[in-house]
């Protein structure tokens with residue numbers, strides 16, 4: 356990939372976000388600048404409450420920045436758009452819809468109906484290996500399966516960037532590893548730009564080309580760490596010396612910020 | 619294997635029969651004791667009183683009259699509560715103005731304000747429907763309102779990022795997500811309609827189950843009174859069964875919540 360010219364997918368310019376709370380103003384983000392390149396896999400780590408979700412919601416268009424702006428493909432972001440898909444930690448599946456109906460939801464809103472919508476939905480349900488569960492309701496699925504459906508649902512409307520807010524945060528270690536592996540395989544095939552928030556430093560390094568470390572309140576970008584470990588990456592990658600070195604570095608940076616918060 | 623397993627082997631239907639037989643026996647015993655027999659005459663006498671009431675030409679009229687009042691009051695209460703609850707959930711001014719009063723009136727037993735309603739609405743069907751409408755409207759508004767405000771925020775966000783407009787969100791997310799609460803509201807509303815019936819029919823009604831029980835009291839006819847009380851119970855049970863059916867039919871997708 357070295358030397359390849361890549362265009363900027365999302366440009367974040369001097370974004371600041373202030374929440375009005377009962378205890379006065381709360382600066383969640385202060386002067387965040389970041390370029391997310393086309394096809395790039397970016398992971399964001401940082402202590403709890405440093406504004407990771409806030410940043411993701413601003414990119415998604417679910418929140419407006421207090422000042423500064425976000426550009427997606429050169430256009431200023433106001434409100435949501437199907438070119439920016441989101442996967443939430445709490446799965447957010449519609450409980451009254453079957454797996455297939457959930458995946459078809461965005462397609463139907465786009466005006467794609469009937470057989471065509473069904474075919475597209477099936478393609479992504481197969482991608483997440485849930486073809487045996489198409490007519491099941493969310494309550495009949497495990498956490499890992501629910502998140503697979505949410506990923507398929509996000510993919511189905513063909514966004515050009517995927518925003519994921521701790522998507523594997525609620526899963527057990529084993530399921531988590533499995534879904535990381537699946538996500539890596541999909542990313543290597545489709546090279547869809549990914550902006551992925553996690554608390555788990557291991558997860559960040561195994562997935563990302565770049566890890567963004569955010570500082571504690573008010574949230575800003577502290578450091579951007581390039582992860583130059585070649586793909587395909589497997590679980591064995593986690594044993595390699597370069598991985599451990601990166602882990603050590605990122606972990607100590609995050610820990611410093613964590614101590615900042617505690618003060 | 620053990621005792622516990624043995625009892626659970628008896629099917630539910632059989633338990634129902636046993637329960638029924640036990641109640642019948644208790645009733646019969648009450649009818650043997652001269653003191654309790656004043657209120658509880660035996661099954662045969664109570665059952666036969668149905669024919670007396672039919673002969674008097676009031677039996678079917680009473681049932682029909684009560685059902686009409688209950689249904690009309692409930693339907694009106696429902697139709698009014700649905701938009702009110704949604705407006706309360708969406709517009710803070712509506713909520714801030716209405717909510718305290720809904721809570722205030724909800725705690726007043728309907729029997730207390732019946733005379734006031736009669737003064738304005740006169741006697742007959744009208745005040746009955748008004749009383750039942752008020753009572754059902756209050757309970758159903760509170761219940762549906764809870765449902766609308768409890769719609770999971772992330773579901774709305776998820777719909778938005780998939781391209782949903784405000785209208786899509788209302789019709790495809792909020793409406794289905796609120797459905798379980800609407801069905802609960804129907805359950806509570808219909809049982810409130812029945813329990814309010816007696817109060818509603820104290821408004822100088824000319825027929826009705828509640829009105830008849832009062833007038834039978836004046837002539838010390840306990841057998842038809844008991845009969846009418848049982849009929850109200852049976853109507854309540856049938857309504858409950860119907861709501862259960864609605865629940866199974868429309869909200870089977872729900873996660874079972876541990877109580």
Ligand SMILES: Nc1ncnc2c1ncn2[C@@H]1O[C@H](COP(=O)(O)OP(=O)(O)OP(=O)(O)O)[C@@H](O)[C@H]1O
Pocket residue numbers: 374375376381383401402403404405406407408409410
């Ligand atoms: N709607 C809101 N109103 C007021 N304050 C908010 C709101 N949302 C978030 N905050 C505050 O803004 C800060 C950043 O929140 P955010 O959810 O972005 O953090 P985060 O990095 O995603 O945390 P976590 O890792 O725990 O998910 C927190 O201190 C939080 O309390």
Ligand SMILES: [Mg+2]
Pocket residue numbers: 407408409520
């Ligand atoms: Mg967060």
